[in-house]
Amino acid sequence: MEISNLNCPKCGANIPEQVKRGKIFNCGHCDSTLVWPEKQPTVTLRYGLHLCPDCGADNQLARGFCRNCGVSLTKACPKCRDNFYVGDNFCPNGHDFVKEQQNFEREQRRQETLWLPLTLQKASEVRGSPEIRSYTVSGQFEQVFESIIQSINGYSWGINRFKVRKSDANVGYIMACVTGKIGDIEIRAYIQPGDLTERIVVLTCARDFPTLPIPPDWKKQVIDKLVAQLPFSLHTR
Numbered sequence: 338m339e340i341s342n343l344n345c346p347k348c349g350a351n352i353p354e355q356v357k358r359g360k361i362f363n364c365g366h367c368d369s370t371l372v373w374p375e376k377q378p379t380v381t382l383r384y385g386l387h388l389c390p391d392c393g394a395d396n397q398l399a400r401g402f403c404r405n406c407g408v409s410l411t412k413a414c415p416k417c418r419d420n421f422y423v424g425d426n427f428c429p430n431g432h433d434f435v436k437e438q439q440n441f442e443r444e445q446r447r448q449e450t451l452w453l454p455l456t457l458q459k460a461s462e463v464r465g466s467p468e469i470r471s472y473t474v475s476g477q478f479e480q481v482f483e484s485i486i487q488s489i490n491g492y493s494w495g496i497n498r499f500k501v502r503k504s505d506a507n508v509g510y511i512m513a514c515v516t517g518k519i520g521d522i523e524i525r526a527y528i529q530p531g532d533l534t535e536r537i538v539v540l541t542c543a544r545d546f547p548t549l550p551i552p553p554d555w556k557k558q559v560i561d562k563l564v565a566q567l568p569f570s571l572h573t574r
């Protein structure tokens with residue numbers, strides 16, 4: 338929702354630009370920091386130095402979280418990762434937040450489109466006609482990586498070999514591969530790395546030595562069981 342034709346609560350000057358709820362901006366006349374708080378249904382502008390975009394309370398400059406509602410008052414620059422005030426357009430190192438955010442999202446989409454076909458191809462090279470599944474999961478890389486390592490390791494059917502590998506893939510970023518074994522059944526997990534909040538996880542299940550056939554349902558069951566015991570929910574892609 339956008340509103341125009343408002344007056345600055347500090348100096349009374351007319352604000353010609355459109356006002357977006359929850360978006361901190363400055364009065365063109367007195368330069369006060371202004372906001373129509375996110376949690377304020379009626380069009381009310383607040384002014385101050387270090388405004389909370391959610392509730393509109395003014396805060397001391399040193400505060401990282403709102404004194405009234407606890408919301409974060411900083412955001413991280415997508416380029417240099419420096420934290421700075423949510424209302425500022427440029428980070429302390431001069432990076433344009435909106436522009437860098439767009440670059441970051443473009444790079445995320447690029448990584449996703451390159452990563453999945455490459456990984457599915459690698460997964461299909463596993464011996465013993467693997468069962469392959471791909472999922473999306475929310476979480477930071479280390480968190481997802483650690484959980485999967487623990488789940489394979491702690492698998493109730495027993496593991497006699499366990500291997501973790503992080504290596505450079507040929508497209509220039511890190512590909513994580515976790516391998517665990519249940520008897521002579523090999524489980525692999527490929528986890529999409531990078532600076533994402535949603536990542537792709539590819540799981541494979543196959544027999545290391547394809548001399549003894551295993552029922553196809555068995556491989557499915559192993560993956561189902563693994564997915565069920567992970568501490569986050571995976572969504573089928």
Ligand SMILES: [Zn+2]
Nearest residue numbers: 345348364367
């Ligand atoms: Zn003003």
Ligand SMILES: [Zn+2]
Nearest residue numbers: 389392403406
């Ligand atoms: Zn607040």
Ligand SMILES: [Zn+2]
Nearest residue numbers: 414417428432
């Ligand atoms: Zn920056």
